[in-house]
Amino acid sequence: MTAEPVRSGANARRDFYERIATLSMTPLWESMHQLVPPAPAPKYGPAHWDYAQVRPYLMESGALITAKEAIRRVLILENPALKGTACATPTLYAGLQLILPGEIAPSHRHTQSALRFIVEGEGAYTAVDGERTIMREGDFVITPSWTWHDHGNESSKPMVWLDGLDIPIVAMFNASFAENGAQDEQVITRPQGDSDARYAAGLLPVDHKVARQASPIFNYPYARTREALARMAAAGAPDPCHGHKLRYVNPATGGAPIPTMGTFMQLLPKGFATAPYRSTDGTVVSVVEGEGETTIGKEVIAWKKRDHFIVPSWMTVTHKASSEAVLFSFSDRPIQERLDLWREDRGGK
Numbered sequence: 001m002t003a004e005p006v007r008s009g010a011n012a013r014r015d016f017y018e019r020i021a022t023l024s025m026t027p028l029w030e031s032m033h034q035l036v037p038p039a040p041a042p043k044y045g046p047a048h049w050d051y052a053q054v055r056p057y058l059m060e061s062g063a064l065i066t067a068k069e070a071i072r073r074v075l076i077l078e079n080p081a082l083k084g085t086a087c088a089t090p091t092l093y094a095g096l097q098l099i100l101p102g103e104i105a106p107s108h109r110h111t112q113s114a115l116r117f118i119v120e121g122e123g124a125y126t127a128v129d130g131e132r133t134i135m136r137e138g139d140f141v142i143t144p145s146w147t148w149h150d151h152g153n154e155s156s157k158p159m160v161w162l163d164g165l166d167i168p169i170v171a172m173f174n175a176s177f178a179e180n181g182a183q184d185e186q187v188i189t190r191p192q193g194d195s196d197a198r199y200a201a202g203l204l205p206v207d208h209k210v211a212r213q214a215s216p217i218f219n220y221p222y223a224r225t226r227e228a229l230a231r232m233a234a235a236g237a238p239d240p241c242h243g244h245k246l247r248y249v250n251p252a253t254g255g256a257p258i259p260t261m262g263t264f265m266q267l268l269p270k271g272f273a274t275a276p277y278r279s280t281d282g283t284v285v286s287v288v289e290g291e292g293e294t295t296i297g298k299e300v301i302a303w304k305k306r307d308h309f310i311v312p313s314w315m316t317v318t319h320k321a322s323s324e325a326v327l328f329s330f331s332d333r334p335i336q337e338r339l340d341l342w343r344e345d346r347g348g349k
């Protein structure tokens with residue numbers, strides 16, 4: 001091969017860059033490797049929130065401000081590598097919300113989609129577009145984009161849930177709209193259980209038309225999810241990388257219940273160790289049952305019930321369950337799949 005002639009030295013180039021900067025131009029050849037890395041190079045790492053450490057602060061926040069004054073009394077789970085961004089991963093927001101007995105979180109709506117995953121307590125409700133649902137530990141509840149929602153706790157105990165929102169994604173598109181309701185509590189127009197009856201029994205109303213991507217089911221109760229996992233585990237061997245893993249589904253489309261965020265539940269049998277796995281979707285995990293250890297790259301996270309942790313994009317992950325364990329997780333996988341971006345590496349398994 002003949003050597004390429006060098007056209008000019010470093011000083012001449014620097015001078016050139018300064019002159020084109022006056023026209024808001026910059027040379028691609030100086031940044032191309034960073035712009036198009038040969039494999040994902042996430043600028044964030046794993047993170048872990050131990051519920052035993054977090055819970056006292058959550059309860060302290062309950063004495064500091066009411067749910068009504070706060071609008072939403074939430075401690076954001078901010079990835080330490082993304083300080084100041086309120087992000088758990090570059091595309092996902094996560095937070096732990098506390099609502100005390102007798103409190104309400106007033107009605108509002110926004111274009112960001114939200115999920116709730118109930119971490120502690122039982123008996124608070126959320127209302128979404130005219131229907132209430134009572135929430136229990138392990139339930140997965142959705143608030144689709146632009147739907148009115150308010151919460152209230154009519155039980156005698158504090159309720160804590162994980163909020164997952166697509167805030168960074170909506171921000172990237174500059175597509176945020178939000179408004180407050182006229183009243184704190186929205187008008188209820190449908191009986192409790194109505195959407196469950198119409199959409200969650202393996203049936204759909206005969207003339208149902210898909211009007212939006214989000215699921216018409218808004219509470220996926222843990223009792224059903226747990227039974228499905230138990231029966232699946234009794235019926236066959238676990239997947240080497242996932243254990244027994246299911247994804248939540250919008251029955252009208254077959255897609256994810258929330259178009260921007262995929263949601264998953266997996267059971268790891270006692271003593272089970274997963275094979276190394278990685279995928280391009282950064283993931284937030286909530287421990288529902290059991291104890292174990294997750295290795296992400298070189299970091300080892302020892303977790304138990306109600307802990308939360310982050311698995312970054314394309315980092316190799318293995319789980320080991322010391323007792324039978326159940327993990328809820330959410331990620332940006334559905335968007336990546338729609339854009340033909342999502343990849344996984346099962347390490348040959």
Ligand code: 1HN
Nearest residue numbers: 072074095097114149163165
């Ligand atoms: C929100 O509306 C809720 O409705 C929770 O419970 C967390 C974080 C940012 C913006 C809106 C809720 C939120 C949020």
